[in-house]
Amino acid sequence: MNSVQLLRGQLRPVLMGLLMTVACVTTVRADNGVALTPVTQVPEGVEVRGKQVAAYTWDDKQGKNLLVLAEQLSEREDDGTQSAFVYAAQYLIDGDRPKRVWMLYDDVQHCEFDAALRFDMTATKVTDLSGDGLTQATVGYSRTCTSDVSPNEFKLIMHAGKSQKYRLRGVDRVGASWWDEEAGALRGMPLPKDCSVAGQQALVSQYKEQGTELPLPGCYGDEKDFAKAPEAYLTFMRQHWFALMQKQDAEWSQSLAQPQEPTEDEETAP
Structure with a gap:
């Protein structure tokens, strides 16, 4: 189930042009939120685990950035259990090969009930909270293994650069x-x-x-x-x-x- 899909297709000229012009279209809103540009195809060298559900580009002091989100829900095993995972990663699009800044992976393994891991797309935010041109990427997702309608575990995670990670973890509504x-x-x-x-x-x-x-x-x-x-x-x-x-x-x-x-x-x- 935890297969790794490495997209090896050529970086199309249209996408390359889009990535090259991100700096021209990226703006910072009054709430310090950075405007994101959705993309459907990611460059060669960007790892995607599971099914890609979203990808965004933006520009900051570090260069051209790409955020990719993916999910996967497995078929039930012979023993009736089910597994699921979410995957997110930020890349710097620099030179011939993208450089991964950070990666997020979380899963539910061998759930005897209904497994679910889903990104809340409205949680996805890129900010410049210090106003120094260096951005923070935030994602949120729910996680559960239940047989009824009840609150799910929810995680809201901010990455600031390669090593700084800040989390709020609790229960959704x-x-x-x-x-x-x-x-x-x-x-x-x-x-x-x-x-x-x-x-x-x-x-x-x-x-x-x-x-x-x-x-x-x-x-x-x-x-x-x-x-x-x-x-x-x-x-x-x-x-x-x-x-x-x-x-x-x-x-x-x-x-x-x-x-x-x-x-x-x-x-x-x-």
Whole structure:
């Protein structure tokens, strides 16, 4: 399953032209986000594990950059188990051969239930938080091995150069609320706005939930990775995490509140 697909096709002139002109189209937004250019074909020498689901280019002080994201979900084995993985890598497109800056790989092996590893495409961000022309690449993905609808493990990971990596790890908002037929309304603990231990425990106490483990759905566990990081990194990652969870919460709630489509029997019933 963990096969490595090395794309050996020739770098087409169209793509080469695109990569050569990235510096002309890349801009920095007011929120320090760098505009990305999507590409469908990556250059020769870029390793892609699994199925490519996205690739982006941008330009910074280091040169021309490429970020590639890939996923793979295996067929079930003879014993009924299933495996999945995600893969991400950043390359510098310099000279004849791309140079890999960093690589991310995570997997679920031999899951007896339903395995899933998926990138949240809205989590993908490239920023210049220090304003020095050196960028940070952030990706986020969910990871699970379950047989029901429940929150998944969620990881939001920022890479700053080759060796600096900062993570927020916790639980997403999938399955965190449910539809109460009698009340005709959604039930469940609201999305936390403070992921500190004290903040999460206060929410648990307020809603009198018993036996709830931390982190709560929609929260991360701690900020230890940022102890020596620039303050701007943690500020960005906090804001980004909560924006992603708010989006998930709204989408999940909307899906539950939508009127159910009548079944075939209901449509034909007198």
